[in-house]
Amino acid sequence: MSEFLQHLVNMLVLGGTYALLGIGLTLIFGIMNVVNFTHGVLYTFGAYIMFIVVQQLGLNFFLALPVAVLAGWLLGAAIELTLLRPLRGSDIDTTMLVMIGAWIAMQSGTLWIWGGVAKSVATPFPEAPLVLGPVSVSWLRLFVLAAAAMLILVTYLLINKTSLGRAMRATFQDHDTASLMGVNVDMIYTSTFAIGSSLAAAAGALLGPVYVIFPQMGDLAAVKAFAIVILGGLGNITGAVIGGFILALAEELGAGYVSSGYRDAMGFLIIIAVLIFRPTGLFARAERVG
Amino acid sequence: MRAIITILAVITLASVPLWLRDPYLLNALITTGIFVIGAMSLNLLLGFTGQLSLGHIAFFGIGAYVSALTSLGFDIGLPGDVRLVHAPWPPIIGFVLAILIAGLCGYFVGLLSFRVRGAYFVIVTISFAEVVRLVALNWVELTQGPLALTNIPSIALPLPGFGELTLRTKMQNYYLVLVVALIAYLLIARLVHSHFGRAMRGLMENETLAVSVGIDVTRTLTIAAVISAAIAGAAGSLYAHYIRIIDPEVFAFINTVTMVIMVISGGKGSLAGPVIGGLIFGLLPVALRPVMAPEAQWIAYGGVLIAILFVLPRGIVPSLAQRLTRQRSGTTALAPVALPETGAKEPA
Numbered sequence: 001m002s003e004f005l006q007h008l009v010n011m012l013v014l015g016g017t018y019a020l021l022g023i024g025l026t027l028i029f030g031i032m033n034v035v036n037f038t039h040g041v042l043y044t045f046g047a048y049i050m051f052i053v054v055q056q057l058g059l060n061f062f063l064a065l066p067v068a069v070l071a072g073w074l075l076g077a078a079i080e081l082t083l084l085r086p087l088r089g090s091d092i093d094t095t096m097l098v099m100i101g102a103w104i105a106m107q108s109g110t111l112w113i114w115g116g117v118a119k120s121v122a123t124p125f126p127e128a129p130l131v132l133g134p135v136s137v138s139w140l141r142l143f144v145l146a147a148a149a150m151l152i153l154v155t156y157l158l159i160n161k162t163s164l165g166r167a168m169r170a171t172f173q174d175h176d177t178a179s180l181m182g183v184n185v186d187m188i189y190t191s192t193f194a195i196g197s198s199l200a201a202a203a204g205a206l207l208g209p210v211y212v213i214f215p216q217m218g219d220l221a222a223v224k225a226f227a228i229v230i231l232g233g234l235g236n237i238t239g240a241v242i243g244g245f246i247l248a249l250a251e252e253l254g255a256g257y258v259s260s261g262y263r264d265a266m267g268f269l270i271i272i273a274v275l276i277f278r279p280t281g282l283f284a285r286a287e288r289v290g
Numbered sequence: 291m292r293a294i295i296t297i298l299a300v301i302t303l304a305s306v307p308l309w310l311r312d313p314y315l316l317n318a319l320i321t322t323g324i325f326v327i328g329a330m331s332l333n334l335l336l337g338f339t340g341q342l343s344l345g346h347i348a349f350f351g352i353g354a355y356v357s358a359l360t361s362l363g364f365d366i367g368l369p370g371d372v373r374l375v376h377a378p379w380p381p382i383i384g385f386v387l388a389i390l391i392a393g394l395c396g397y398f399v400g401l402l403s404f405r406v407r408g409a410y411f412v413i414v415t416i417s418f419a420e421v422v423r424l425v426a427l428n429w430v431e432l433t434q435g436p437l438a439l440t441n442i443p444s445i446a447l448p449l450p451g452f453g454e455l456t457l458r459t460k461m462q463n464y465y466l467v468l469v470v471a472l473i474a475y476l477l478i479a480r481l482v483h484s485h486f487g488r489a490m491r492g493l494m495e496n497e498t499l500a501v502s503v504g505i506d507v508t509r510t511l512t513i514a515a516v517i518s519a520a521i522a523g524a525a526g527s528l529y530a531h532y533i534r535i536i537d538p539e540v541f542a543f544i545n546t547v548t549m550v551i552m553v554i555s556g557g558k559g560s561l562a563g564p565v566i567g568g569l570i571f572g573l574l575p576v577a578l579r580p581v582m583a584p585e586a587q588w589i590a591y592g593g594v595l596i597a598i599l600f601v602l603p604r605g606i607v608p609s610l611a612q613r614l615t616r617q618r619s620g621t622t623a624l625a626p627v628a629l630p631e632t633g634a635k636e637p638a
Contacts (some may be wrong), residue, residue, distance in 0.1 A: 014396075035409045035412065036411070050617070063291075066574075083596065084575065086600070087599075087600075090603075092408055092409055093342045094383075094599055094603060096342070096409070096412065096594075097550065097554060097595065097597050097599055099600050100547060100550075101591075101592040101593065101595035101596040101599070102592060102596060103592070104544070104588055104589075104591055104592035104595070105589045105591075105592025105593050105596070106589075106592070107587075108586070108587075108588035108589045108591075108592065109589055110586045111585045112583070112585035112586060112589065153497075199302065219543070222418065223416070223417075226413050230410070250458065259394070259428065261424070261427065261428035262424060262428060265420075265421055265422065265424045267417075267426075268417035268418075268420045268421045268424075269416065269421065271413055271417040271418075271419070272402070272414060272417050272418065275403075275405070275406050275410050275413070275414050276402050276405060276414075279405070279406050279410060
């Protein structure tokens with residue numbers, strides 16, 4: 001029983017960052033109809049920003065997170081402006097392949113700059129975990145959960161309470177009509193991609209110190225993000241949050257009770273099962289963002 | 291004209307080991323040839339049915355593992371204290387089994403994944419390949435996991451009356467790969483020009499219209515997937531017996547991407563496209579090796595993929611063919627090697 005409770009606590013921590021990853025991807029997928037293969041690289045990028053700020057520049061750990069968010073935002077905007085804007089109107093396969101090319105080039109770039117040796121980040125949190133009855137959780141992981149929850153809340157408010165969010169939702173429903181109503185659709189696409197990328201970078205910056213940082217860390221993260229998006233339904237932010245926690249639970253239970261070698265297979269199995277039995281996602285409400 | 295070019299190309303390819311003595315280049319040509327077979331099989335799906343399968347390496351890897359395990363033998367425990375013991379069989383049987391089992395896997399994967407289209411289809415196919423990779427990594431008793439299957443025997447051709455010929459040298463393997471590649475090419479060409487080929491292209495251009503004229507979409511796609519997977523399995527088997535060591539990294543997504551780059555750059559939906567694209571991208575690392583670090587090579591790979599999609603979105607062969615046709619407009623409408631139908635996809 002205590003083992004199960006421990007799995008639940010781990011699930012909460014993991015699920016928070018998975019939700020962040022999923023929200024970023026579901027926004028891009030839902031609004032722009034782009035299968036963003038660079039999402040995982042942005043995650044890696046965020047983790048390396050954390051490494052640079054804390055380890056190489058020696059600055060404050062808490063400062064690194066906003067820097068990673070900002071850097072992710074800028075890189076995302078740059079990708080959108082240079083690679084996606086010229087291809088507006090081409091079919092989804094073409095943009096997907098361009099994103100794959102960008103992913104390969106950027107990941108190899110990371111490998112070239114920082115090498116293949118895994119890096120770790122020192123954190124200001126105490127080594128001893130917080131023990132609550134039968135379960136224990138490290139302070140770092142609690143901080144990760146809190147920061148992820150805060151970022152999710154900010155994104156939710158941005159989408160639902162601001163005029164930018166309203167324009168994004170309108171573009172999702174019908175970009176032609178939104179354009180006729182005076183929405184600058186090109187600007188919305190760039191903002192969407194930048195916001196989604198900054199969320200991926202934030203997830204990487206948060207999970208990087210928990211594990212280790214290496215150039216290929218984003219590959220699995222990207223697949224997990226796809227699994228979450230498919231679970232939650234296209235463009236569905238609430239679905240992505242719930243999907244993040246479901247995936248985390250499946251992984252925890254799979255690793256704990258089946259075999260730790262198959263932890264990472266859970267995401268793929270969920271993708272296959274959902275697409276075969278319920279292709280619109282578990283929480284079908286594909287008609288709107290929010 | 292087309293036949294002459296094809297025959298000249300085959301003669302040139304067949305003469306290579308006679309004048310090329312450099313073992314490193316010959317080795318690069320053999321592995322490139324194996325990947326070209328994989329790319330041709332991918333083109334059957336991507337170029338002629340329009341389905342972007344990014345899990346294609348799964349069938350290649352399954353073929354490699356089936357063939358290796360058939361010729362190495364295995365001894366695994368099954369649930370209920372049953373042991374499954376397999377004594378080594380000749381590699382040539384492994385080659386046949388690789389084709390059959392990869393084709394069978396293509397059938398089941400196709401059956402399940404053709405329920406969805408577009409982005410979802412792509413993601414499902416990637417997921418299948420990754421699940422297979424994780425199984426190969428974790429089922430250590432069967433596959434040795436990351437320790438790899440080693441000492442895989444070379445393919446031996448049975449010669450009735452003369453015993454058998456074991457293909458050990460690079461030259462022998464080169465001709466083996468060339469013959470299999472030719473058979474695959476002719477098979478795909480035959481298929482594409484048949485009634486079945488027209489059904490495939492019909493549903494690629496307009497699925498709703500294809501259904502309305504009586505094309506059984508799921509059946510057509512599944513058959514294409516089976517043949518495509520079987521050919522990829524044959525390529526995987528050749529790979530296993532040539533390299534003689536395989537580990538789960540054979541399923542790496544980057545290998546699928548390599549095949550996709552070969553098909554897209556050469557020209558999807560063109561028979562010669564994957565061959566041209568495959569030769570370029572298979573030999574590009576050889577050309578870049580003296581001047582670039584491996585990481586920089588991959589950056590270049592990604593960059594070239596993007597550049598091709600921006601500059602030559604339809605691929606090298608169809609673009610060249612179109613240019614040639616335009617130059618000789620009115621006289622001979624048929625451009626060499628490319629299919630005349632490939633130009634019809636773009637709306638006016």
